[in-house]
Amino acid sequence: MSERRVGTGLIGGGGIGELHLKNLLEIPQAQVVAVADVNPEVKRAADACGARFYQDYGEMLEREALELAVISTPSHLHRDPVLAAAENGASIYLEKPVATSIEDLRAITRAVEERGVKATVGHQNRCDPRFSALRGMAMSGVFGRVFKVRAESSTGWGFNVTPQAWRWRRALGGGPWWQNGGHIADLASWVLGEPLEVAAFSGTYVLKTEAEDNLVAVVKYRDALAELATCYCLGVQKPVGLEVYGDKGYGAADPLLGFRAWLNIGVVKGAYEPEVAEVQPHRRLMELTVDALLNEKAMPIPLGAGVKACEVVLAGHESAATGRAVKLPLL
Ligand SMILES: NC(=O)c1ccc[n+]([C@@H]2O[C@H](COP(=O)([O-])OP(=O)(O)OC[C@H]3O[C@@H](n4cnc5c(N)ncnc54)[C@H](O)[C@@H]3O)[C@@H](O)[C@H]2O)c1
Numbered sequence: 004m005s006e007r008r009v010g011t012g013l014i015g016g017g018g019i020g021e022l023h024l025k026n027l028l029e030i031p032q033a034q035v036v037a038v039a040d041v042n043p044e045v046k047r048a049a050d051a052c053g054a055r056f057y058q059d060y061g062e063m064l065e066r067e068a069l070e071l072a073v074i075s076t077p078s079h080l081h082r083d084p085v086l087a088a089a090e091n092g093a094s095i096y097l098e099k100p101v102a103t104s105i106e107d108l109r110a111i112t113r114a115v116e117e118r119g120v121k122a123t124v125g126h127q128n129r130c131d132p133r134f135s136a137l138r139g140m141a142m143s144g145v146f147g148r149v150f151k152v153r154a155e156s157s158t159g160w161g162f163n164v165t166p167q168a169w170r171w172r173r174a175l176g177g178g179p180w181w182q183n184g185g186h187i188a189d190l191a192s193w194v195l196g197e198p199l200e201v202a203a204f205s206g207t208y209v210l211k212t213e214a215e216d217n218l219v220a221v222v223k224y225r226d227a228l229a230e231l232a233t234c235y236c237l238g239v240q241k242p243v244g245l246e247v248y249g250d251k252g253y254g255a256a257d258p259l260l261g262f263r264a265w266l267n268i269g270v271v272k273g274a275y276e277p278e279v280a281e282v283q284p285h286r287r288l289m290e291l292t293v294d295a296l297l298n299e300k301a302m303p304i305p306l307g308a309g310v311k312a313c314e315v316v317l318a319g320h321e322s323a324a325t326g327r328a329v330k331l332p333l334l
Pocket of ligand 1: 040045077
């Protein structure tokens with residue numbers, strides 16, 4: 004690997020931004036040059052990294068010749084930092100969801116294409132070895148004809164969020180379906196391909212919030228269905244789980260029950276537990292992003308995959324509101 008380091012600026016140093024800073028500091032090929040956040044208290048985090056601090060990300064992008072901008076502003080505030088980063092020639096690590104409206108998805112896609120910058124999306128679950136092992140088994144035909152994927156992200160995170168915060172306001176990218184639905188939609192499409200249609204129901208059963216606290220969707224693919232479920236009011240944490248159903252076997256990576264596969268090749272061979280390495284997916288995705296920039300490789304998770312996940316989320320909300328299935332693509 005080359006000795007050059009990727010000069011990086013962070014935009015949005017809140018919860019996940021702090022983790023990105025920690026990971027960047029641990030990656031020798033990355034250099035944290037600057038941090039931008041409207042909240043002046045974030046300067047402390049910038050100081051701790053020896054990075055310059057800006058309250059205006061536009062100023063940061065103009066002054067610093069950044070190779071990579073890591074964007075982790077609240078979900079409804081992704082478009083303008085992306086446009087500014089692309090305008091200044093910085094490649095982009097964009098937190099999911101790419102955007103919360105069709106207009107912003109279009110503007111982001113156009114800016115990245117027109118400026119010719121590289122972009123990747125924070126769907127770090129693809130870097131979780133349990134999920135990539137399951138997908139690998141599905142792709143290599145071990146499960147036979149895969150006809151269904153189930154993916155769930157159900158947590159009690161909503162209990163800790165004040166209802167006024169952006170995380171509970173649907174238009175701002177709040178609620179479990181915006182926050183976690185994109186992650187599981189991305190995993191389903193990673194295994195099954197192009198999503199074609201979405202039908203969903205949602206409700207606020209436990210927490211009296213503006214956004215739903217519970218949403219279940221069915222996504223139709225060419226030869227398969229995906230069942231996707233998210234909630235924010237579960238009494239335990241089940242952050243992300245994936246199950247793959249085929250006519251020759253079944254595999255599951257469940258946050259509570261672990262990782263197992265059952266194969267039926269003539270006779271039931273029983274369950275076995277594939278060995279997977281312990282990897283921190285956010286850290287791995289950042290490493291792959293830095294490596295892609297240094298060594299002229301494709302970015303690990305294409306922008307188009309993040310856009311596709313947003314389309315499933317938008318269609319799910321529309322279906323839950325109208326009672327009708329919604330055909331994709333929306334863009
Ligand atoms: N990939 C994942 O698993 C994962 C996990 C958590 C959050 N996220 C995503 O990351 C994003 C941020 O989430 P969070 O939990 O860190 O939110 P947060 O509210 O904790 O942090 C957001 C930060 O952005 C700052 N900010 C707001 N407007 C800004 C602006 N105009 N310029 C610069 N900074 C600005 C805020 O002051 C805050 O520090 C969201 O899109 C969320 O969906 C992804």
